[in-house]
Amino acid sequence: MIGKEFIGRESESVVLKIRSEEVRRFAEAIGISFDGEVPVTYVGTLLQAKIPGFELTDPGMVHGEQKITYQRPLSLGDSLTYKRRIKDVYERTSKLGKIMIVVLETTGYDLACELVFSSSSTLIIPVKEATNEESV
Amino acid sequence: MKSLFNYQVSDPLPIREWVPSHVQIRQYAEASGDFNPIHLDDNYARQVGLGGMIAHGMLTMAQMAVMLTEWIGKEGRISKLEVRFEQVVRPGDKITFSGSIRARSENIIECDIEACNDKEEIVLTGLVHIKQE
Numbered sequence: 651m652i653g654k655e656f657i658g659r660e661s662e663s664v665v666l667k668i669r670s671e672e673v674r675r676f677a678e679a680i681g682i683s684f685d686g687e688v689p690v691t692y693v694g695t696l697l698q699a700k701i702p703g704f705e706l707t708d709p710g711m712v713h714g715e716q717k718i719t720y721q722r723p724l725s726l727g728d729s730l731t732y733k734r735r736i737k738d739v740y741e742r743t744s745k746l747g748k749i750m751i752v753v754l755e756t757t758g759y760d761l762a763c764e765l766v767f768s769s770s771s772t773l774i775i776p777v778k779e780a781t782n783e784e785s786v
Numbered sequence: 787m788k789s790l791f792n793y794q795v796s797d798p799l800p801i802r803e804w805v806p807s808h809v810q811i812r813q814y815a816e817a818s819g820d821f822n823p824i825h826l827d828d829n830y831a832r833q834v835g836l837g838g839m840i841a842h843g844m845l846t847m848a849q850m851a852v853m854l855t856e857w858i859g860k861e862g863r864i865s866k867l868e869v870r871f872e873q874v875v876r877p878g879d880k881i882t883f884s885g886s887i888r889a890r891s892e893n894i895i896e897c898d899i900e901a902c903n904d905k906e907e908i909v910l911t912g913l914v915h916i917k918q919e
């Protein structure tokens with residue numbers, strides 16, 4: 651189970667090129683015709699940068715919030731370096747019982763090391779009370 | 787069509803409707819690489835207490851962005867998009883996206899945005915900043 655000790659862990663930097671065929675596939679999946687523009691939420695697909703010891707497969711995990719900020723728009727053919735980092739982990743009691751909140755940050759830079767976008771995903775993971783794990 | 791420049795504070799944004807299907811959710815999983823079984827396996831989603839399969843939050847957010855992008859056209863671009871997923875969205879739900887202008891400055895339009903299902907429950911709230919070009 652993820653805990654506060656994960657705060658600050660980050661992935662390696664991953665280099666990627668914004669490719670037409672992948673953006674086209676994404677556009678078709680969200681139901682729009684591909685017009686050469688990169689949809690705003692495309693950066694939500696940048697999941698390849700793995701954070702050591704952290705997997706997004708906890709049972710029942712749902713997405714609570716998402717924030718995306720662009721310094722400039724992404725274009726086809728752009729080369730980016732991005733990495734992901736665990737910004738925060740905390741426990742909370744909701745109407746559904748104890749939950750763990752994980753805030754994941756993704757930042758993308760261009761080849762000149764200029765920030766292109768940053769995004770933050772807030773994930774909600776139900777905590778199984780029966781396991782009697784000590785919360786930190 | 788009304789230009790982005792003519793929108794004033796409290797003006798409503800265009801409305802867009804969307805009904806997610808199982809096929810689209812599967813397509814989105816493949817295009818995004820998010821294969822969490824809560825989106826793809828009804829039994830699994832029930833076992834973990836979600837009451838059945840749900841759409842990816844990012845797919846709902848993408849639909850919100852489509853509404854905004856169609857409205858903005860070439861007059862601007864989204865510089866910030868922030869959403870909170872208030873309720874789950876399921877295949878077959880009829881989702882209505884809407885919004886209104888909250889504030890505007892020299893070159894930024896700030897809007898409140900929202901999506902509701904056909905039971906009139908709010909499923910998404912948020913804000914967007916549009917930078918005028």
